[in-house]
Amino acid sequence: EAGVAQSPRYKIIEKRQSVAFWCNPISGHATLYWYQQILGQGPKLLIQFQNNGVVDDSQLPKDRFSAERLKGVDSTLKIQPAKLEDSAVYLCASSLGKGYTEAFFGQGTRLTVV
Protein backbone atom coordinates (compact mmCIF):
# COMPACT_ATOMS: atom_id res chain seq x y z
CA GLU A 1 0.00 0.00 0.00
CA ALA A 2 1.42 3.38 -1.00
CA GLY A 3 1.89 5.85 1.81
CA VAL A 4 1.19 9.56 2.03
CA ALA A 5 3.17 11.40 -0.62
CA GLN A 6 4.42 14.96 -0.17
CA SER A 7 6.42 17.29 -2.35
CA PRO A 8 8.77 19.01 -2.38
CA ARG A 9 10.95 17.55 0.38
CA TYR A 10 12.87 20.76 0.90
CA LYS A 11 12.26 24.40 0.02
CA ILE A 12 14.23 27.55 0.70
CA ILE A 13 12.61 30.90 -0.02
CA GLU A 14 13.10 34.52 0.91
CA LYS A 15 10.67 36.25 3.24
CA ARG A 16 7.64 37.77 1.52
CA GLN A 17 7.82 35.16 -1.26
CA SER A 18 5.10 32.59 -1.75
CA VAL A 19 5.36 28.79 -1.59
CA ALA A 20 3.05 25.82 -2.11
CA PHE A 21 3.18 22.27 -0.82
CA TRP A 22 1.39 19.25 -2.26
CA CYS A 23 0.03 16.15 -0.57
CA ASN A 24 -1.47 12.95 -1.94
CA PRO A 25 -3.09 10.89 0.85
CA ILE A 26 -3.46 7.14 1.07
CA SER A 27 -6.13 5.96 -1.34
CA GLY A 28 -9.55 5.82 0.27
CA HIS A 29 -8.66 8.00 3.25
CA ALA A 30 -11.37 10.56 3.85
CA THR A 31 -9.55 12.68 6.44
CA LEU A 32 -6.51 14.76 5.54
CA TYR A 33 -4.46 16.87 7.94
CA TRP A 34 -1.78 19.53 7.54
CA TYR A 35 0.51 19.99 10.52
CA GLN A 36 3.29 22.49 11.18
CA GLN A 37 6.25 21.25 13.23
CA ILE A 38 8.71 23.85 14.44
CA LEU A 39 12.10 22.51 15.49
CA GLY A 40 11.96 21.00 18.97
CA GLN A 41 8.18 21.10 19.17
CA GLY A 42 5.35 18.68 18.55
CA PRO A 43 3.27 19.01 15.40
CA LYS A 44 0.52 21.65 15.48
CA LEU A 45 -2.63 21.15 13.44
CA LEU A 46 -3.13 23.81 10.78
CA ILE A 47 -6.14 22.43 8.94
CA GLN A 48 -8.18 19.23 8.79
CA PHE A 49 -10.35 18.13 5.86
CA GLN A 50 -13.06 15.50 5.80
CA ASN A 51 -13.34 14.62 2.12
CA ASN A 52 -13.23 18.10 0.55
CA GLY A 53 -14.80 19.97 3.45
CA VAL A 54 -12.91 21.81 6.20
CA VAL A 55 -13.43 20.33 9.69
CA ASP A 56 -10.99 22.48 11.66
CA ASP A 57 -8.87 25.44 10.57
CA SER A 58 -8.86 27.30 13.87
CA GLN A 59 -5.06 27.49 14.05
CA LEU A 60 -4.46 28.36 10.40
CA PRO A 61 -3.10 31.93 9.99
CA LYS A 62 -5.66 32.78 7.37
CA ASP A 63 -4.08 36.11 6.45
CA ARG A 64 -1.17 34.24 4.84
CA PHE A 65 -1.98 30.52 4.75
CA SER A 66 -4.54 28.83 2.54
CA ALA A 67 -5.32 25.22 1.76
CA GLU A 68 -7.62 23.31 -0.52
CA ARG A 69 -8.49 19.73 -1.19
CA LEU A 70 -9.79 19.23 -4.66
CA LYS A 71 -12.27 16.41 -5.25
CA GLY A 72 -11.57 15.08 -1.78
CA VAL A 73 -8.17 13.61 -2.75
CA ASP A 74 -5.00 15.69 -3.24
CA SER A 75 -4.38 18.80 -1.20
CA THR A 76 -2.23 21.91 -1.48
CA LEU A 77 -1.09 24.25 1.28
CA LYS A 78 0.06 27.73 0.32
CA ILE A 79 1.87 30.45 2.21
CA GLN A 80 1.78 33.98 0.83
CA PRO A 81 3.72 36.00 1.88
CA ALA A 82 6.12 33.91 3.96
CA LYS A 83 7.65 35.12 7.21
CA LEU A 84 10.82 34.00 8.94
CA GLU A 85 8.76 32.29 11.65
CA ASP A 86 7.14 30.03 9.04
CA SER A 87 10.38 28.02 8.88
CA ALA A 88 9.27 24.56 9.91
CA VAL A 89 8.47 21.09 8.67
CA TYR A 90 5.02 20.83 7.11
CA LEU A 91 3.53 17.39 7.57
CA CYS A 92 0.57 15.93 5.75
CA ALA A 93 -1.33 13.00 7.23
CA SER A 94 -4.40 11.01 6.34
CA SER A 95 -6.77 8.60 8.04
CA LEU A 96 -9.75 6.53 7.05
CA GLY A 97 -12.07 8.79 8.99
CA LYS A 98 -15.47 7.69 10.28
CA GLY A 99 -14.14 7.33 13.80
CA TYR A 100 -11.13 5.16 12.92
CA THR A 101 -8.44 7.75 13.45
CA GLU A 102 -5.10 5.98 13.06
CA ALA A 103 -3.21 8.64 11.17
CA PHE A 104 -0.44 7.98 8.66
CA PHE A 105 2.09 10.70 7.91
CA GLY A 106 4.11 11.69 4.90
CA GLN A 107 7.83 12.50 5.00
CA GLY A 108 7.15 16.20 5.34
CA THR A 109 8.40 19.32 3.59
CA ARG A 110 11.16 21.26 5.34
CA LEU A 111 10.68 24.97 4.66
CA THR A 112 13.42 27.48 5.38
CA VAL A 113 12.55 31.17 5.08
CA VAL A 114 15.60 33.46 4.87
Next chain:
Amino acid sequence: KQEVTQIPAALSVPEGENLVLNCSFTDSAIYNLQWFRQDPGKGLTSLLLIQSSQREQTSGRLNASLDKSSGRSTLYIAASQPGDSATYLCAVSDNFGNEKLTFGTGTRLTIIP
Protein backbone atom coordinates in the same frame (compact mmCIF):
# COMPACT_ATOMS: atom_id res chain seq x y z
CA LYS B 1 -8.28 23.04 25.48
CA GLN B 2 -6.43 19.72 25.44
CA GLU B 3 -2.77 19.84 26.43
CA VAL B 4 -0.38 16.93 26.07
CA THR B 5 2.88 16.72 28.00
CA GLN B 6 5.78 14.33 27.61
CA ILE B 7 8.45 13.99 30.26
CA PRO B 8 11.40 13.72 30.06
CA ALA B 9 12.24 15.73 26.95
CA ALA B 10 15.33 13.58 26.43
CA LEU B 11 16.47 10.20 27.71
CA SER B 12 19.66 8.17 27.26
CA VAL B 13 19.89 4.54 28.29
CA PRO B 14 22.39 1.72 27.66
CA GLU B 15 21.53 -0.89 25.07
CA GLY B 16 19.55 -3.83 26.39
CA GLU B 17 17.74 -1.97 29.12
CA ASN B 18 13.97 -1.74 29.40
CA LEU B 19 12.55 1.78 29.49
CA VAL B 20 9.33 3.71 29.92
CA LEU B 21 8.25 6.91 28.18
CA ASN B 22 5.47 8.99 29.71
CA CYS B 23 2.60 10.98 28.24
CA SER B 24 -0.04 12.94 30.13
CA PHE B 25 -3.09 14.81 28.89
CA THR B 26 -5.35 17.32 30.61
CA ASP B 27 -8.79 16.34 29.25
CA SER B 28 -9.68 12.71 29.87
CA ALA B 29 -12.52 12.79 27.30
CA ILE B 30 -10.39 11.30 24.56
CA TYR B 31 -11.38 8.96 21.77
CA ASN B 32 -7.99 7.34 21.36
CA LEU B 33 -4.26 7.81 21.90
CA GLN B 34 -1.54 7.13 19.39
CA TRP B 35 2.22 6.74 19.82
CA PHE B 36 4.51 7.76 16.96
CA ARG B 37 8.18 7.52 16.22
CA GLN B 38 10.06 10.27 14.35
CA ASP B 39 13.56 9.83 12.98
CA PRO B 40 15.65 12.94 12.23
CA GLY B 41 14.49 14.65 9.06
CA LYS B 42 11.67 12.18 8.57
CA GLY B 43 7.92 12.06 9.00
CA LEU B 44 6.05 10.27 11.77
CA THR B 45 5.63 6.51 11.90
CA SER B 46 2.63 5.17 13.78
CA LEU B 47 3.63 2.65 16.45
CA LEU B 48 0.52 1.88 18.48
CA LEU B 49 -3.08 3.08 18.67
CA ILE B 50 -5.09 2.61 21.87
CA GLN B 51 -8.85 3.17 21.77
CA SER B 52 -10.30 4.87 24.85
CA SER B 53 -12.03 1.62 25.86
CA GLN B 54 -8.73 -0.28 25.87
CA ARG B 55 -6.08 -0.43 28.58
CA GLU B 56 -3.08 -1.48 26.52
CA GLN B 57 -1.74 -2.47 23.13
CA THR B 58 1.35 -4.50 22.25
CA SER B 59 3.50 -4.74 19.17
CA GLY B 60 6.71 -6.72 19.37
CA ARG B 61 8.95 -5.15 22.02
CA LEU B 62 6.56 -2.22 22.48
CA ASN B 63 3.71 -2.03 24.96
CA ALA B 64 1.53 1.03 25.40
CA SER B 65 -0.86 1.45 28.32
CA LEU B 66 -3.66 3.94 28.84
CA ASP B 67 -5.24 5.18 32.07
CA LYS B 68 -7.87 7.56 30.76
CA SER B 69 -9.21 8.58 34.15
CA SER B 70 -5.82 9.82 35.32
CA GLY B 71 -4.88 11.25 31.92
CA ARG B 72 -1.78 9.13 31.45
CA SER B 73 -0.20 6.78 28.96
CA THR B 74 3.13 4.99 28.99
CA LEU B 75 5.16 3.43 26.21
CA TYR B 76 7.29 0.52 27.42
CA ILE B 77 10.22 -0.57 25.26
CA ALA B 78 11.80 -3.90 26.16
CA ALA B 79 15.42 -4.85 25.51
CA SER B 80 16.29 -1.52 23.87
CA GLN B 81 18.46 -1.46 20.73
CA PRO B 82 20.46 1.35 19.09
CA GLY B 83 17.89 1.35 16.28
CA ASP B 84 15.28 2.48 18.79
CA SER B 85 16.99 5.88 18.97
CA ALA B 86 14.46 8.44 17.76
CA THR B 87 11.94 10.97 19.05
CA TYR B 88 8.74 9.43 20.39
CA LEU B 89 5.53 11.46 20.26
CA CYS B 90 2.13 10.77 21.70
CA ALA B 91 -1.08 12.28 20.37
CA VAL B 92 -4.69 12.19 21.56
CA SER B 93 -7.86 12.37 19.53
CA ASP B 94 -10.58 14.25 21.37
CA ASN B 95 -13.96 13.45 19.90
CA PHE B 96 -15.56 10.90 17.67
CA GLY B 97 -16.15 12.57 14.33
CA ASN B 98 -13.72 15.42 15.07
CA GLU B 99 -10.58 13.27 14.94
CA LYS B 100 -8.28 16.19 15.68
CA LEU B 101 -4.92 14.96 16.97
CA THR B 102 -3.20 16.98 19.69
CA PHE B 103 0.50 16.18 20.07
CA GLY B 104 2.98 16.31 22.90
CA THR B 105 6.43 17.79 22.36
CA GLY B 106 8.08 14.37 22.32
CA THR B 107 10.85 12.49 24.12
CA ARG B 108 14.17 12.22 22.31
CA LEU B 109 15.51 8.74 23.07
CA THR B 110 19.16 7.75 22.65
CA ILE B 111 20.22 4.14 23.11
CA ILE B 112 23.91 3.89 23.95
CA PRO B 113 25.65 0.87 22.38
